[in-house]
Amino acid sequence: MKIAVVGGGMAGARLAQQLAPCGDVDVTLIGEEQHAPYNRVLLAEVLAGRYAPEVVALPEVPGGAVRCGVRVVRIDRGDRVVRCDDGSTVPYDALVLATGSNPVLPPLRGLYEEGQRELPPGVHAFRTMDDCLALSQALAGEGIRAVVIGGGLLGVSAARALAARGAQVVLAQEGEYLMERHLDEAAAKLLRTHLESLGIEVHTECRVRGLRQGRCHQVELADGYRLDADVVVLACGVRPRVGLAQAAGLDVAKGIVVDDELRTCDPDIYAIGDCAQHAGVVYGLAGPAREQADVLARILAAGAPAAGLSPGPPPATAGRCPHLPETREAPPPWTPRSSNAGRAELSRYTGTRTLTRLTLNGPGPLDIAAFGDPVPAPGDDVLRLSDATKGAYRKVVMRGDRLVGGILLGDLAAVGTLARTWESDEPLPSGPTPLLHLLTNDGGS
Helix, strand or coil, X not given: CEEEEECCCHHHHHHHHHHCCCCCCEEEEEECCCCCCECHHHHHHHHCCCCCHHHHECCCCCCCEXXXXXXEEEEECCCCEEEECCCCEEECCEEEECCCEEECCCCCECCCCCCCXXXXXXXXXXXXXXXXXXXXXXXXXXXXXXXXXXXXXXXXHHHHHHHHCCCEEEEECCCCCXXXXXXXXXXXXXXXXXHHHCCCEEECCCCEEEEECCCCEEEEECCCCXXXXXXXXXXXXXXXXXXXXXXCCCCECCCEEECCCCECCCCXXXXXXXXXXECCECCCCHHHHHHHHHHHHHHHHCCCCCCCCCCCCCCCCHHHCCCCCCCCCCCCCCCCCCCCCCCCCCCCCCCCCCEEEEEECCCCCEEEXXXXXXXXXXXXXXXXXEECCCCEXXXXXXXXXXXXXXXXXXXXXXXHHHHHHHHHCCCCCCCHHHHHHHCCHHHCC
């Protein structure tokens, strides 16, 4: 069986690594970046100078064909091939889209000059290894002034890394507080105090209106104040990369719509990672991407859909999947070379209970972990422990005997036990004392 994987990021590489040793599978991994697959989560550590780029490389795909620096420009569903920008084609029996996401570039006045389509010199996104290397080169001088636009997980990581390289950093966040998707106001206040202790100037409720280009850029705020900057980093979030899927006529909402077998509305095409939308959710995190890759590896290695087994519910919008754009008759779906009719059930992806973790190194490192929904609903119980002198904050939200969300900052010795309880959806121990024990260092592992 020929499997083509489009996207050389963490999801695509993990899938290819697991499928390559299977004797009945021929895997081709196609990555647009010139670099071999790497751990994108560690880019901030590369920017901070803690790791060399080669250190964050992912394990090689054993025996698989890896094509770097090649962009897929079209999916030909009728002939079951993908067409690349170098004129080559890659045939497939099963196609996996792991195209990831693109950085969101804010509509800043003056960001692009007339006719310009690329970011001007000194202005950088922070998504790829090339972005990281370009930023590192821009920091070669002394007294570099950097403005980071966006105070989410990515912006905070970039600001900390730039400060570690000796830059004078200003972090501008439009929202009320930092990392609004993951933290509450109390936790964000401790995070802000930590960043300011590293010399980072933090502005919240601060909307950036425009950019004046020049030898020294000026970042213009909505109130008219201007920040001088040698380097501007755009860390305004990411958006699923779905253009290839849309052009092929696949169902796309926020991401590429997939079912519990990670199939699109075309039964020969799958999607995983940042570009995939399962049960209405686009995760955009490394943990779910790895889990999706693991599930799909089991499905494809088994020759799914197995004979005699129900292929499972189609995506919610599968009935609207357009016919193949080609007028000729499409070939029949691929047939697995080995029957798995004896299997009791096929692997399914049922979603991921995500825990986000970030470590901000510095004179006094700060660990952050967040999971679920930290905003309590009526009737929920909340347990909160805070120690401002130690920069520690712990909050969990309980609904009945289950954890529904939590935020932890500081020494996270307890995060292991809490993470296992959350991810397995286990009932909490009864009574307040065992739960308090979970939130203390003695309860961790």
